[in-house]
Amino acid sequence: MVETTPAEAAALPDELEAPGEPVLAVRRYGAGSGHRGRGPGAPVPVVLLHGLGGTLEEWDGVARILAAHRPVFSADLRGHGRSGDASWCLDGFVDDLIRLLGHLGVERPLVVGNDLGGAVAACAASRRSDLAGAVNLDGVAWPDAERAARALGMAADAAGIQVDLARAYATEQLAASRTPQGAEEFARCLEGLRAMGDEGPMLEASVIRAAAAADGLVALRPGPRGMRAAMDAFDEFVPERVYPRLLVPLLSLVSTGSLPAHPGAPSRFADVVRAAASAELARTAPLLRTGPIEQTAHHPHVTHPAVVAGAVEGFLAEIGG
Incomplete structure (x- = not known):
């Protein structure tokens, strides 16, 4: 029989469901670890959201690291993984997150999202003042024509x-x-x-x-049609509108590593992607801070979970979590 250390045992996950329309599949880390208490001095809970076409499994490495110190939850977005189907709109994803937080009963959580999940986290930070903050990991909008031109x-x-x-x-x-x-x-x-x-x-x-x-x-899941619709929902995220309305601190982390080759891509594809990253890093707002993740071009939470977990913990230390 293989024995686990107390820290490893604390990080073992279990599966939950958040009822409603749609039902949301949730994974909880740190159950029974003794650090789910509320009140002054209690560690800030973290809720993790994946991106387009992903599932909560992408966050497993980061979640296990963070769960050594705090409650951690990850969820399948609507139409993804084991969550139910619903209409594809950005407000719907944000409403799902707010409902999920209410179901979990977490106080002042930090919401961390990748890609589409990052846009959802950012939008929630502009709608809710009862969050500790949010992290947008590569939830980068396509650059407008003027930024792209430069x-x-x-x-x-x-x-x-x-x-x-x-x-x-x-x-x-x-x-x-x-x-x-x-x-x-x-x-x-x-x-x-x-x-x-x-x-x-x-x-x-x-x-x-x-x-x-x-x-x-x-x-x-989602299938080809759903993926196109989810991309349209992502396009509803307009940082120029969201970031000035932030009610809690937001950290925008942008992958800046070398892009892999994309056979058949438009000739300026890589340049457009880099322009989008640069535009995000240059954004300013009173409660916004930005920073690069240089180790990879995309999905750093999968390829470099310790780096992302360290960035999250560092941000929490800055904002008092």
Whole structure:
């Protein structure tokens, strides 16, 4: 029998459901660890949200690190993982989060989200003053034509076309990744994920959680149509409107590592992505702080969980959590 240390035992997760429309699948870390108390001096709880096409499994590495010191929860967004389906709109995702927080009964939580989840966290920070704060990890909007023009060294009209091409390419790539596949092809996909190194098991678990099998085929939630609709919901996030309205501190972390090759991508795709990152890092607002994560180009919570957990703990220390 393998024994666990007290810290490891504290981090063991259990599964919950937040009722309502839609039902939300939740994972709780730190159950029974003795640090769920409320009141002065109690550690700030952390709620983790994944991005487009992901599941709560992506946060497992970060969650286990954070759960050594505080209660941690992660959730599947609507239409993802094991949560229920609902309309694709940014306000709906934010409403789900607020309902989830009420169900969990957590006081002054820090909400941390990646990608779409980061946009949801930022919007919640502009609507709720009862949060400790929020972290937006790579919830980066596409740059407007003027910002893109300065970064790409071209006229605004031409830069706007490049942004549209980049967005269309990203959307179709994400939608294509959800095409139903045969069971054998899916098994090979899982084998490839397992071979990816330390992050492989988390990625494999996330894909399995998102999978639904029928008639000899395996489909991932959300499907191609849902993925396009979720991208449209993400486009509703306008930082220029959200950040000036923040009610609690927000940390925007942006991955700035080298981008991998994208076969078939528009010629200026990488430049547009870098322009979006630069625009996010340059934003200012009274309760906003920004910073780069240089180790990777995307999904640092999966590839570098200790780095992200350290950034979260550092932010909590700054804001008194």
